[in-house]
Amino acid sequence: MSEFLFLYRGGEGGRSPEVAQQTMQKWMTWMKELGAQGHIKDQGHPLERAGKLVKGQKRVVTDGPFAEAKDIVGGYTLIQAKDLSQATELSLGCPIFEFGGSVEVRPIMQLSM
């Protein structure tokens, strides 16, 4: 088993309360399913959209990250899967795609000697 990070980007806002509720049900169903199959190492956290960006030799601090809404990372989950192709397969069921969002699947680097 290897570990992967799902980074969720975009796919938020602009929906009616009814659609928001349905979306949330879908997320919870999807997460529950992944959990039941033993693929969730850490359910992860949502991230606030605004924070600080610290950059360069001079450690310039600005309000950030100032990316476009669709590019902002909104949260992450730590996933366990056989390999990258299985991890990618697992991401396909994520409800984020219905609202123009994306999932970035990144293998955690192995520390084997």
Add this chain to the structure above:
Amino acid sequence: MELEEHLFRREAGRITAALTRLFGMHNLALAEDVVQDAFCRALEVWKFRGVPENPAAWLMATAKNRALDVLRRERTARTYAPELGRLLESEWTLVPAIQEVFSPAAIKDDELRMMFSCCHPRLAEESQIALILHILCGFSVDEVAGAFVSGHAAMEKRITRAKKVLAESKRLFEIADSQDFSARLPAVQRALYLLFNEGYHGASPESAVRAELCQEAMRLTKILLGHRLAATPATHALTALMHLHAARLPSRLDTSGNLSSFFEQDRSRWDAKLIAEGQELLNLAATGPELSEYHVEAGIAAMHATAPTAEKTDWRTIVSFYDTLLSIRPSPVVALNRAIAVAELEGPERGLQELRVIEGRERLLSYPFYSAAFGELELRRGKRKVARKHFEAALLLARSPMERQFLQKRMAACEGEDSTAPIPQDRVGKVEAH
């Protein structure tokens, strides 16, 4: 944990009402932004962390904190609720004032205030209902448009205009003034009645949407019933009427999901509990001298709900109720229903006579069930070809696939030669026209 159905939608209405009291009616858009924000947060957090123990309280608390932020940040930039203004100016009184606004009892009153605000005399009834659905029931503009089978752009325009009228008044309707309250109560009752009817008889092809409109109308009417000044005999009668109609909702569609004629409905599928509650409410409505249209309509609904079969219905009493209803609130649709009842009592020829002399019948010409009523009565007296023509005309006016299918079935029933003998098995295909 599973969420209660439509929880977000209902809480959105509740929180918007509370926030509008805090921010003032002219800041309705700000209130809506705060609500939107609270729901975004809920969505983000809950999908990772699961639904909290008390989701409604979580949403309310999130909106409350966000409101505090807004008030602190923009205290000088905007003027908020005129009646709370001073309290919101000082940090000492700000928090307690907000606690009070968000207490459960206060929120119930805020929903009532918003309901009365939406029924502004300068707004057309259609706009009032659209506003109620949008603000108090948490329907998006698209969802309201879907419920009324209207285009998005047209509905957006309607709602935007209506909100402008609301904003002019700055504050929510004051329910403590009993004179103003009683003066506007009939408009509120009427709006809730029309909302229910839109669900019960409306053109939306989705039965789920229609059932939701009925449920929302019943939920809001319950809030009316819970308020001392609003719980009049007419409000009781209105609630009774909704219960008695809602009891029949499950049987309006047959097992294959098609509209079924009132006369063919499987009465064992009528909801006995709702009927009993409706009758109880109707008893409570029978105090005082007031006889509203809701009393009479509930009376008619109760006659139907308690009759063992269509044949064993007391049509004589029903016709007399329709006579009363016509004198209180004359309308071609009421006259159409009366004509159908007359046909039951005195035969199809008499029914046809009544149909032909309905006052204002030109307003029924676009309504499929006016032509359909002619069709049914002609069919009943054996005039199959004439009947077929009427159903054909009705079919052109059908507003949904369900209505179309129903009318096609009635057309199929007209096949064959004209007979002089009446056709007893064919009943008037009354799809509970209203």
